[in-house]
Amino acid sequence: MNCTNCGQNNADGAAFCVSCGAALNAAPPSPPPAAAAPAYSAPAYAAPAQVAQPPVPNHLVWAILATICCCLPTGIVAIIFAAQVDGKAASGDYDGARKASDNAKLWSWISLGLGLFGGLAYAGLVMLGAIADAGNY
Numbered sequence: 001m002n003c004t005n006c007g008q009n010n011a012d013g014a015a016f017c018v019s020c021g022a023a024l025n026a027a028p029p030s031p032p033p034a035a036a037a038p039a040y041s042a043p044a045y046a047a048p049a050q051v052a053q054p055p056v057p058n059h060l061v062w063a064i065l066a067t068i069c070c071c072l073p074t075g076i077v078a079i080i081f082a083a084q085v086d087g088k089a090a091s092g093d094y095d096g097a098r099k100a101s102d103n104a105k106l107w108s109w110i111s112l113g114l115g116l117f118g119g120l121a122y123a124g125l126v127m128l129g130a131i132a133d134a135g136n137y
């Protein structure tokens with residue numbers, strides 16, 4: 001092995017460098033713990049910043065209810081946005097998570113609105129049909 005201090009080639013297993021006397025076996029293990037210490041402390045400093053972020057509501061329940069009860073195509077759009085919220089929040093993309101959350105809420109309401117409108121329109125058509133049928137007799 002080569003001495004880490006002076007580069008002298010020493011016999012494998014030698015405890016000290018024959019050229020400069022530096023410890024050969026003790027020297028290599030000591031740098032990794034020193035280098036690893038900042039790597040372990042860095043997440044500890046970064047963690048409080050993430051904890052400080054409030055949870056982003058994903059509106060997934062509303063999106064699913066809107067899809068089942070009201071309007072399927074727009075409800076699926078709401079579910080897609082709702083599904084993006086948790087993933088983006090977990091990856092630290094809080095702006096993206098909030099945008100997806102807002103979109104999920106928006107499309108859930110659009111679904112509810114279309115569902116109510118569609119229901120009223122359907123009821124209206126049924127009544128018109130009933131009136132038209134009544135007129136035929």
Ligand SMILES: [Zn+2]
Pocket residue numbers: 003004005006007008017018019020021022
């Ligand atoms: Zn040496």
